[in-house]
Amino acid sequence: MKFEIINLVQRPEILEKAAHWFHEKWSVPLEAYRESMEASLLKISPVPQWYLALKDSEIIGGMGVIENDFHNRKDLSPNVCAVYTEEEYRGQGVAGELLDYVCRDMKQRGIDTLYLLTDHTSFYERYGWEFFCMVQGDGEPEMSRMYIHRG
Numbered sequence: 001m002k003f004e005i006i007n008l009v010q011r012p013e014i015l016e017k018a019a020h021w022f023h024e025k026w027s028v029p030l031e032a033y034r035e036s037m038e039a040s041l042l043k044i045s046p047v048p049q050w051y052l053a054l055k056d057s058e059i060i061g062g063m064g065v066i067e068n069d070f071h072n073r074k075d076l077s078p079n080v081c082a083v084y085t086e087e088e089y090r091g092q093g094v095a096g097e098l099l100d101y102v103c104r105d106m107k108q109r110g111i112d113t114l115y116l117l118t119d120h121t122s123f124y125e126r127y128g129w130e131f132f133c134m135v136q137g138d139g140e141p142e143m144s145r146m147y148i149h150r151g
Helices: 012-026 030-042 094-108
Strands: 004-007 049-055 058-066 079-085 113-118 130-136 143-150
Touching: 004 094, 012 030, 012 049, 012 058, 012 079, 030 049, 049 094, 058 094, 079 094, 094 113
Parallel strands: 079 113
Antiparallel strands: 004 049, 049 058, 058 079, 113 143, 130 143
16 A cells, blocks of 8 residues: 655645544644644744655544653653554554654654653554653553653
């Protein structure tokens, strides 16, 4: 399957479509995505950034890089967040290619250590991530797994 991975700064005209897509997947307020994506376009700092996997013009996957993904360890920053691949495209390498692209892009921006909060127990290891510690997600009763990727 052919698909393209982009940083939103390459295609700012799809910001609204991307904000809606992430909002539908994660139920985080649309305005929060819109604000973060608009900040990424200002190019003031390397964070935030937003990435998409596109098949033709359809968004089939995406993720962002933000300072903190709603957890109590503010020192573990920046965080890969909102990792999602449309169900029909799972198991076809979309998330892995996105993760690789994001890590390379952030390294070019001077950030070689990234963190990722998840409940998955083995998925991210396949892509060079290592379990780092348990952290408390905002409003979550259970602890969640924090992974680290060093460039």
